[in-house]
Amino acid sequence: MATVKEAEETSLAFTFGSSVVSIHAAAAALGRSFESAVPTTLLQVIEAGPELWADLEAFYDSLRDCEFPDDARGAWWWDWDGVSFEPPIIPRKNPWVVGANYYQHLANGFARIPRPAIAPPHVEYFTKAVNSIVGHDADIVYDKRVTRTVDFELELAVVIGKHGKDVPVADAYDWVFGYTVANDISARELQLGHQQYHRGKSLDGFCPLGPVIATTRETGDPNRLRMRQWVNGELKQDWPVGDMIYKIDKLIQVLSEGMTIEPGEIIICGTVPGVGFEQLPQSWLQHGDVLEAEISRIGLLRNTIKMAGVG
Template sequence: MKLGTCVYQQQTYVCIAAGDTVLLPALDAAFDQPAWRDMLALIDSDIDLQAVRNTLTAAMRVPLADVTLLAPIPRPRKNVMCLGLNYLEHAQETANQIGRTGKAPQYPIVFTKCPTSVIGHEATVPFDPETCSQLDWEAELGVVLGKGGKKIARENALAHVFGYTVINDLSARDIQLNHKQYFLGKSIDGGCPMGPWIVTADEIADPQALAIACRVNGVTKQASNTRHMIVDVASIIEWLSRGMTLEAGDVIATGTPSGVGFVREPPEYLLPGDVVECEVEGVGVLRNTIVG
């Protein structure tokens, strides 16, 4: 099931993708409950989504063109947790750029993006050259937890996943490099496009077997597969939960493959008018336009 959050007739709903239409369960009085108006409430609920499939009604169906999609979780409760240098070729290209030898990190590199950076599919990314003039793309598989925990064993970790989404870990490289840390350069307004959907975990047989790509103005910049992650999804959850309690609704960005802009010769950065598409096989295509 592909789940999203949308605005329809000035109200916010959880929606279910259905081709060129969406289903809004809350439009049916029998389903009008908080869980169908807020994605985090749905994740927290004990609703059987498989059973819902069998009770969807025509009253819930509206044209996709009539709704505005938001990020599936428009405002995460906490910072989005992100993996840095989690594809070997990306670790190598980054190391080469700063005159080092690229190798797989011994331990996962983790940083975060603040909730205010999250925007949805087709939302515009503001370009402010006074703040950032080196805006870079990073296509990533996003993981949304449905069940929390601490010291989660790797072999049980995927059972904690609610679903998967697409994230563009947009990076203000000048801020990131000038400040010698990740947070400011990763948390600019509009810096975390997410969506269009959360695909429930039952529809992704293996999160380590998904093609992943990024295109700018139709030109492919990144093309890889999640099998090339250094730390796989289950191990990421295990590592993160070792000393910190994870919670339902937490969002994890699992790292980006090679092909980012700042390592290119010459470097390439996003400018007003550029259209960025990030795609993960079986999950969807996330599209955003840079606007000055």
């Protein structure tokens, strides 16, 4: 599912290959009604709970094998390139991000600032500001007065489906609504200089999400997915999602200890080898760089880096 904008109007949408279907417009055109009204944001859909999800899933299935009529193009469905993608969801608290959660990333990243390449003793959670969330195809504009060390980090983002506290690890996957792609854009000198990572991770535009949220039914076991990131067409990150030190169920369990997790809450699971910080010499993103971050069965999130005041 996605949140798209066409002719200044925001719609909740299904995506099928290269077609995008407005849920509200398609339901109206096809005379499909729902047990309860479909809200206008994906956050509200998630908050509405599993009965609505099942109803929407049935509608999705009924459209899956349809030939969309040409005369309805632009009315209730569009080509992928004919719409712009908003962030699929704006959560009610900051997305959580897990630091150093893949062994090889640890080894690469910290070889330069001597620290043993072993698993961190506990999960490291920081957050990215809600204000920093942008969607597919958004420009990420940095200001060189603030940072000159912008880096990319492809990560799997887990979208929580229901309230929970002290969630048992054995049941933790029951709390997942779906998954999306995140690029944990980082201003390295701020991340490390402030010691707490929040500011270096939360500059405007530094949390691209999307383009879609794939429900658990669509992704299957997320640990079997593959993640890849290209910068200007060159493959920089290519790794199995499932190689996490702390797996998704553990991340949910530990996060929910003493703290209520909520529908729409996002947990971003850590990045894999290949980021600019690990290179010798270190390399940073520049004006005009195009990032393409992809996770199989979810989608490809594309963003362009811009420097303020250029072009």
